[in-house]
Amino acid sequence: MRVGRALFAVSGFGASGPGRRRPWDVASWLLVAGGLLVWWLCARFPAELPPFAPWEFSLVEFLGTLLPALWYVRGLLRAPAAERPGRARQVAFLGGVGIIYAVLQTHFVYLAQHMFFLNRLQHLAMHHLGPFLVALSWPAETMLLGMPGGLRRHLEAAPVRIFLRVVQTPLVGGVLFVGLIALWLQPTIHFHAMISPLLYDVMNWSMVLDGLLFWFFALDPRPSLPAPSSFVARLATVLLVMFPQILMGARITFGTHPLYSYYDLCGRLFPQISALHDQHLGGLIVWIPSSMMSSVALMLIMNNIRLHEDRSGGGGQRDILAPGGTVISSSSWTGR
Amino acid sequence: MPDALSRRRLLATTLAAAPLADCGNSRPWHDIDVSGALPALDLTMRRAPGGAVFTQADVRGKVALLYFGYTYCPDVCPLTLQHLAMVLARMGPVSADVRVLFVTVDPNRDTLAELGRYVALFGPGIIGLRGTPDGLGRLARRYRVAYSVTPPGGGHGYEVTHSSAIYAFDRTGAARLLIPSMASSAPDIAGVAADLGRLVHERPSLLRRVEALV
Numbered sequence: 001m002r003v004g005r006a007l008f009a010v011s012g013f014g015a016s017g018p019g020r021r022r023p024w025d026v027a028s029w030l031l032v033a034g035g036l037l038v039w040w041l042c043a044r045f046p047a048e049l050p051p052f053a054p055w056e057f058s059l060v061e062f063l064g065t066l067l068p069a070l071w072y073v074r075g076l077l078r079a080p081a082a083e084r085p086g087r088a089r090q091v092a093f094l095g096g097v098g099i100i101y102a103v104l105q106t107h108f109v110y111l112a113q114h115m116f117f118l119n120r121l122q123h124l125a126m127h128h129l130g131p132f133l134v135a136l137s138w139p140a141e142t143m144l145l146g147m148p149g150g151l152r153r154h155l156e157a158a159p160v161r162i163f164l165r166v167v168q169t170p171l172v173g174g175v176l177f178v179g180l181i182a183l184w185l186q187p188t189i190h191f192h193a194m195i196s197p198l199l200y201d202v203m204n205w206s207m208v209l210d211g212l213l214f215w216f217f218a219l220d221p222r223p224s225l226p227a228p229s230s231f232v233a234r235l236a237t238v239l240l241v242m243f244p245q246i247l248m249g250a251r252i253t254f255g256t257h258p259l260y261s262y263y264d265l266c267g268r269l270f271p272q273i274s275a276l277h278d279q280h281l282g283g284l285i286v287w288i289p290s291s292m293m294s295s296v297a298l299m300l301i302m303n304n305i306r307l308h309e310d311r312s313g314g315g316g317q318r319d320i321l322a323p324g325g326t327v328i329s330s331s332s333w334t335g336r
Numbered sequence: 337m338p339d340a341l342s343r344r345r346l347l348a349t350t351l352a353a354a355p356l357a358d359c360g361n362s363r364p365w366h367d368i369d370v371s372g373a374l375p376a377l378d379l380t381m382r383r384a385p386g387g388a389v390f391t392q393a394d395v396r397g398k399v400a401l402l403y404f405g406y407t408y409c410p411d412v413c414p415l416t417l418q419h420l421a422m423v424l425a426r427m428g429p430v431s432a433d434v435r436v437l438f439v440t441v442d443p444n445r446d447t448l449a450e451l452g453r454y455v456a457l458f459g460p461g462i463i464g465l466r467g468t469p470d471g472l473g474r475l476a477r478r479y480r481v482a483y484s485v486t487p488p489g490g491g492h493g494y495e496v497t498h499s500s501a502i503y504a505f506d507r508t509g510a511a512r513l514l515i516p517s518m519a520s521s522a523p524d525i526a527g528v529a530a531d532l533g534r535l536v537h538e539r540p541s542l543l544r545r546v547e548a549l550v
Binding site: 043044045046047048055056110113114192194195196197198199261264265266267268269271 | 345368370372373374375468469470472473474477478479480481482483484497498499500501514516517
């Protein structure tokens with residue numbers, strides 16, 4: 001019992017306040033050690049791994065998804081019960097991180113390397129779905145509670161703030177979002193990105209990081225002053241990024257020549273699906289789900305506007321003074 | 337912390353830009369130029385029929401062509417190997433510096449003896465290689481090769497699928513070319529022979545030697 005309590009304190013899982021000496025972050029270092037062990041296992045027994053094990057182990061991707069999940073859970077445990085985010089937000093965060101891990105590290109990577117439409121599904125999960133869910137959960141407070149102290153100082157440093165101020169603007173954020181999709185869909189660049197291990201990692205990391213930057217910018221629940229830009233600007237950005245993606249998806253879907261030779265060269269998973277058919281399916285995946293995500297984001301931003309107006313006093317409805325001293329209040333029929 | 341992996345990545349980043357650096361001097365290839373993109377040759381297998389251990393050091397100094405297949409393949413592999421034999425024949429005496437590495441993706445069914453008999457049908461320059469499932473998995477991941485072996489059952493027979501591209505490595509072991517499928521009815525025998533001849537006669541520059549380390 002005493003040993004258990006001591007371990008709990010040392011692991012950094014207990015509550016920590018500003019007055020206490022911070023214990024060594026054992027949990028995070030245990031995860032790093034676990035990552036090195038998994039690395040060795042993947043290098044030694046590549047043919048005997050279960051499907052959820054990393055296909056091509058990358059320490060950055062492994063720790064980059066699992067460490068934030070660890071810190072979030074730790075932040076949940078450290079937060080007082082009243083300040084913890086709701087169940088939906090917790091599920092959204094862990095689901096988003098889980099999707100990003102699944103698409104970057106599990107056996108799915110092998111599938112996504114050998115069919116174009118599965119590659120497009122991978123990009124959809126990395127760039128739209130996973131980061132969308134993570135941003136939806138708005139995890140900053142919980143993660144700051146669970147993060148090691150030194151890291152927090154680095155995140156609040158000037159270069160990071162300047163970078164965010166430049167990138168999280170409607171114009172730069174939107175152009176980067178669509179521009180990266182267009183870049184990695186250029187046939188020559190796509191070919192080299194798929195065969196070169198280094199460029200493949202660059203492609204995946206740029207998609208995940210840019211997805212996070214964009215959706216954190218778009219789904220920010222705060223109004224214009226703490227947030228980098230106004231709600232209207234965010235609505236416009238989310239709407240306008242839809243159209244280039246529709247154009248790119250349509251061009252790929254209706255193309256009559258195969259554009260991506262890599263999948264023929266390095267082998268397809270389902271040889272019965274022809275190159276053109278694979279390309280058509282991939283084009284549909286670029287076209288339709290991206291529009292859907294933008295539409296959902298549009299509705300979520302409008303909901304954020306509504307919530308903000310409710311918080312700042314009901315949206316301008318004023319009570320009506322009728323003759324005879326009666327006051328007609330709109331709250332009797334709006335309920336607010 | 338600068339460890340071997342990050343040094344290798346730094347080297348790879350610099351070298352990924354290398355094709356741009358010397359694109360002024362080189363003539364176009366008939367096949368797909370992948371210099372600097374794919375990793376250098378690195379494999380540990382057993383050579384058919386004897387079973388001697390075979391690594392990339394055994395083809396250092398020769399141009400190596402890496403191809404994945406299986407001996408029970410009805411059409412693609414025999415056609416590809418036949419066309420590769422024709423390429424070697426067309427190259428004449430220069431073909432002594434070229435080795436074709438035929439790696440089986442079905443080590444359960446392809447024993448060393450069978451593999452040895454199979455590749456001997458196509459010519460002396462073709463080497464049959466058989467690895468453990470782990471060794472094969474490592475190699476396939478390295479070169480982005482798709483393959484699958486499905487045992488019979490559920491209404492279908494024994495099914496094996498594999499990619500049909502051929503990877504060409506130069507004398508230092510660096511990956512240089514990707515030869516698209518030679519299993520078609522009209523492959524570019526002259527073009528492939530010209531490319532391989534160029535790789536054989538090339539003086540390995542410092543850049544290529546360094547690329548081979550990555």
